[in-house]
Amino acid sequence: DELLFKQPESTHLGDCPICFIPLPLPPRHKNKMNEVSYHLCCSKSICLGCVYESRLKIAEQSLEQKCPFCRTPYPEDDAEAERMLKKREAANDPFAIRGVAGRCWKEGNFSECFKYMNQAAKGGDMEAHEQLGHMYLQGEGVEEDMKEAFYHWEEAAIGGHPIARMSLGVIEGEYGRHDRQIKHFVIAANQGCGVAVEQLKM
Incomplete structure (x- = not known):
């Protein structure tokens, strides 16, 4: 419990690899813009401030648009983006593997989604742990198992995932x-x- 209830130094997103400022959480509402840009080339999450600054400098010099972190040119089409994803997947990159899991989910192939999500979680991806908690809770792609759901949410929460921690809080409340x-x-x-802030006000 000591590790579980220790306040993490940051969220599971960590810091921007360029400016080292903590990355903001995704917006709750779809009509609000995400302030983090995800890059397939290097699997880095970069704050929009650094992305805009890089694009502005490149535009001023009339250069080819490239990733602000690894300087790889942006993919020109979906096919090139897919090749980038497969390259990162082949390198056993958890971020890319979770991307494959997400695609399987959209296709309705929940068993394959579970397989890739589990692989990403074993690679240390906290978002994958959080998603696995829901898959075990709902029995999607795997047999329902509340104990396993708790395990993955706890792993994600320790890794700084606030939504996984919220799930734990809700279930703990249901258990009294x-x-x-x-x-x-908190x-x-x-x-x-x-x-979480809204829940504490209730």
Whole structure:
């Protein structure tokens, strides 16, 4: 419990690899823009401030648009983007493997989605752990197992994932363990999770 309820230094997203400022959480509403840009070439998440600054400098010099981090030219079409993803997948990159899992999900192939998501989680991807928690909870691509759902949410929460921690808090509340529920909500709120802040106000 000591490790589980220790306040993480940052979220699972970490810091921007260029300016080293903590990356913001994704917006709760679809009509709001995500302030993080994901790059297939190097599997890096970069803040939009650094992306815009890089693009502005490149435009001023009339150069080819490239990734602000690894300087790889941006893919020209979906086929090239797919090749980039496969290259990262072949390198056993957890971010890319989770991308394959997401594609399997969209295609309705939940068993394959689970396989790739599990592989990404074993590679240390906290988002994959969070998603696996829901898959075990709902029995999607795998047999329902609340114990496994808890395990993956706890791994993600320890790794700084505030939404996984919110899931733990909700379940703890349903079990009547409100002291543990509040601890989870407080930690998530300190990470900038708006839902956690709202729950604590209730």
